[in-house]
Amino acid sequence: MKTIHLILLVTLVGCASKPVLYPNTKYKAVGKEKAKKDVNMCMSDAEEFLESSKGKQIAKGAAAGGIIGAVVGGVTGLLTGDVKGAMTRSTAIYGVAGATGAAISPDRLRQTYTNKCLGDKGYKVLGWD
Numbered sequence: 561m562k563t564i565h566l567i568l569l570v571t572l573v574g575c576a577s578k579p580v581l582y583p584n585t586k587y588k589a590v591g592k593e594k595a596k597k598d599v600n601m602c603m604s605d606a607e608e609f610l611e612s613s614k615g616k617q618i619a620k621g622a623a624a625g626g627i628i629g630a631v632v633g634g635v636t637g638l639l640t641g642d643v644k645g646a647m648t649r650s651t652a653i654y655g656v657a658g659a660t661g662a663a664i665s666p667d668r669l670r671q672t673y674t675n676k677c678l679g680d681k682g683y684k685v686l687g688w689d
Contacts, residue, residue: 578603579674579685586682595683602677606670629654 579599581587587595633650637643675685 577688579671579678579688581678582684582686584682584684587684598678598681598683599674602674602681603670605677606673610669610673625654 581595581599590598629651630647632654633647634643636650637646640646671688678685
């Protein structure tokens, strides 16, 4: 159960990132509050327009981790004499690690969409925090 909580926390933290804007002419002309509203609007548009791939990323990460875990567990099991137990433990551990790693990786498509939207409005995006 603790693992699920960790994955959810990491996913929520990953979703909390926002673009950092360069204070160019557009930013200075509209001000901080209007720029924040534009950022929020572009991010909202990205969420509506794009089908989130976060769930797919987590599933792929878990599957890849599980496969690596099964191989590592099989080798460990051959060395220790408990192939089934070692494979089960190792698959679970590597599966969770893979899912967590995938949850941490940013949603590039959402960021790219948001960067394009803000660029079309005249803003310059420095990066994401």
